[in-house]
Amino acid sequence: MKIVALAGGVGGARLAQGLAQCEVDLTVIVNTGDDFTHLGLRICPDLDTVTYTLAGIANREQGWGVADETTAMMDQLRLLGGEDWFLLGDRDLALHLIRSQRLAAGERLSGVTASIAARLGIGARILPMTDDPVATIVQTPGGEIAFQDWFVRQRAAPSVTGFRFAGIETARPAPVVTEALQAADAIILCPSNPFISLDPILAVPGLREAIPEVPVIAVSPIIGGQAVKGPAAQLMRDLGHEVSPAGIAAHYAGLLTAMVIDDADAELAARLPVPAKVTQTLMKSDADRAAVARACLEMASWTS
């Protein structure tokens, strides 16, 4: 069974790891709208979280970054007066250095990502949504803010009126992305932030059109009116959406075939526009992740 998962960072990575535990041919298409250049390094937070998680070397405590991490570079950077608002662990730096050097030498992001994944023994295909530069811009009453500035430096404090994906008009999915989508038996929308993780992926011209007539299953990132992680709930409120699986379903209207929602939201299942599997969706252990993945596959079989 060929599964394509669309993923942002932590939640997406965890479900991807669950899917990787199942007997499926897995492709993960990852948001690159959060990518930015910092200290001269090209940083791709979502790609890295997915890569580290699938390689089994993610930092489980913080959710992002690599395990057994240290901060000697950041400590020295602070001493030297460098920009220290974005944490870059020592071990994590290796990936940023290798990627930045290869991109500067003209390699494509998809190629670099694939070779790193192969080196780490990852069986799934990890694909950036596009090899073209796309940058999520946060629209606020005080003006536009670059994504990481808003998210990390300003801790997502400025209220949001919308998002813009700079460069999206001329971006194209890499051929491997289109091919993976066209060959898919089911598409999984991971429990990632709909506005800043999955919307950029779906906004790449030609990407959404490449999704075939197969089940599209979303796992709700909202549980009991709250986001498991990150600003999803606050953003849904700010942007006038219902902070619930129903709000998520409405957001993906026209695309969605079925959902997987948490036990905490069981009573909502009946008023969702698509069938929903109700289960425990918090993904802490490997077993949790595999269970949510199996729920997705079950809904995919059931609706196909």
Add this chain to the structure above:
Amino acid sequence: MKIVALAGGVGGARLAQGLAQCEVDLTVIVNTGDDFTHLGLRICPDLDTVTYTLAGIANREQGWGVADETTAMMDQLRLLGGEDWFLLGDRDLALHLIRSQRLAAGERLSGVTASIAARLGIGARILPMTDDPVATIVQTPGGEIAFQDWFVRQRAAPSVTGFRFAGIETARPAPVVTEALQAADAIILCPSNPFISLDPILAVPGLREAIPEVPVIAVSPIIGGQAVKGPAAQLMRDLGHEVSPAGIAAHYAGLLTAMVIDDADAELAARLPVPAKVTQTLMKSDADRAAVARACLEMASWTS
């Protein structure tokens, strides 16, 4: 008293630190021929050794790099299949990242170096010999080799027929370099490698001509027929020079006013072409470094 020291890496940095302990106005002009771009970072080994040493944060065990160093990035880089022949410590990376980013933004190396030194509370001026790119190329019977490739990757094993400083014809000393030299009361040639540390400095067009008629004192990097550190002795042999303070004096002929040589070479003093102070020149402790510095200043006073 205005002192300008010409320095390479470890030996130069140690004498510079000795001079910084004396009551002098100190400028250190540093070799940049060893500089190279690695993993996308601009690395300036001699500038960094001088900077770390004058800041009191050098790694005393290995002579180069910064104290309390760790290697998490290198360990991860090796795991990811990156180039691991040139060691970059975690803490050390901060300086390379800051410098690379600022140079890419159009700043000059002399400006970046000065601001880092100021940040670290260094009183002396540390100046790269030039802001223009110059690359030491090692000429061997098997062809030309980039300096760090020869020195680090090949552990200085290939025999050497000569050196070439690529870019030197169009390089110019920064105005601060020329001004420091013209204002100097004495010039100190640090006990650095004559061929690969001080020759590139003296080869920058206009730099040697800016040295005024003041005492020029060399501290011999050769003690008892051996180099304190690095390939100086082997290179002198390969290139047909006498491996002794006399060979050093001959190398700097026309420039030198006096020398400081080690007790081990006392018997050579009489046949040197310039007056020599004989003393203990190994610089392990801060006190050793200050003592050699005072010997230089004494010879400068005595010959001026």
